Amino acid sequence: MEPSAFKACFEATRAPLLAYLTRATKNAALAEDVLQEAYVRLLNAPPRDMRPESLRSWLLTTATRLLRDHWRQHRRYGWWPWSSDLGDEQGPAEPASPEPPADLQAQERQLIACGFSGLSPRQRSLLWLAYVEGLDHAELARALGLRQGSVKVLLHRARQRMQQALLELENPFPGGGA
Amino acid sequence: MNHPSADPLAQRLEAWGREEIRITDVRWTPEFLHLKAQFSRRQDRADLVRRIEQGTWMLAAAAGMAGMRLGWPDGGWASFMQVPLLLLPPLFSLGLVGRSLWVLMEA
Numbered sequence: 001m002e003p004s005a006f007k008a009c010f011e012a013t014r015a016p017l018l019a020y021l022t023r024a025t026k027n028a029a030l031a032e033d034v035l036q037e038a039y040v041r042l043l044n045a046p047p048r049d050m051r052p053e054s055l056r057s058w059l060l061t062t063a064t065r066l067l068r069d070h071w072r073q074h075r076r077y078g079w080w081p082w083s084s085d086l087g088d089e090q091g092p093a094e095p096a097s098p099e100p101p102a103d104l105q106a107q108e109r110q111l112i113a114c115g116f117s118g119l120s121p122r123q124r125s126l127l128w129l130a131y132v133e134g135l136d137h138a139e140l141a142r143a144l145g146l147r148q149g150s151v152k153v154l155l156h157r158a159r160q161r162m163q164q165a166l167l168e169l170e171n172p173f174p175g176g177g178a
Numbered sequence: 179m180n181h182p183s184a185d186p187l188a189q190r191l192e193a194w195g196r197e198e199i200r201i202t203d204v205r206w207t208p209e210f211l212h213l214k215a216q217f218s219r220r221q222d223r224a225d226l227v228r229r230i231e232q233g234t235w236m237l238a239a240a241a242g243m244a245g246m247r248l249g250w251p252d253g254g255w256a257s258f259m260q261v262p263l264l265l266l267p268p269l270f271s272l273g274l275v276g277r278s279l280w281v282l283m284e285a
Contacts, residue, residue, distance in 0.1 A: 007208045019195070019202040036206070036214060043215035105197075112194040131188045132195025163187055 001046045009055050010039065016056075017063055020133065024067060024124045026117055034070065038063040060133060064125055064143040071121055115165035123158035130155055227277070234270050241266035 017038070021031035038059055047058045116124060122144065129135045129143060140155070141148045241263050 010208045014204040015202045016199045018204050019199040023198060039211045040215045040218050044219055109194060109197060112190060127191060128195060131191040159187060
């Protein structure tokens, strides 16, 4: 891959990809590792279709598959005493803020981040890819290694869970009077 | 399209995601990734060479043991099998030495 073409692709995709991976893994270091590996694969074995939109989709799919492999490995070997470096969801993805943010926009951000972090890794990937990146069901299925029918069901469940989490966060004491 | 404009959850997620992307900072450069890709290619090649070497040593050892078991060719029917078996270990060793020299010279 030409350095100039790679640089253009990198500039266009780095922030969306890192934001996705950081939110999906809840671990900034792991997100950076996965993203670097995706770019290394792009450099070493670039896809045939080099249009910017295809490259973006290819990178999203590759990063998601790398994450899936990581989680599988973590599930399989996570209990081994020497596999602590496989662990995700431990890193400082988001700084803890003891004070509630002052403005409404920041409150909304924190609320959604909090609800989002309560989902499973797959649900986080699904919601982000569907609603932030705007992937359709076929692209989601390809990225996550699922059937299209399963994507619909899993996306529906992820939405329900997110909605429930937001409801609970917005209204922590339902029916409770002061 | 996954999210019609009337879907409030989709809208909230999208707005949140855009903001997250806006504030995300990537610290490394394309040049760093080029170096990393180059290193990764070298490492892949080194892994492949190591696997070939290991397999070659095992083959050579097996051939050597089989050759010793059969003994020196006596001109009978077994010579057909024995000669290549006896020749394999030194040939593999020569090949390994040659490869090592080539790798050293390349480095």
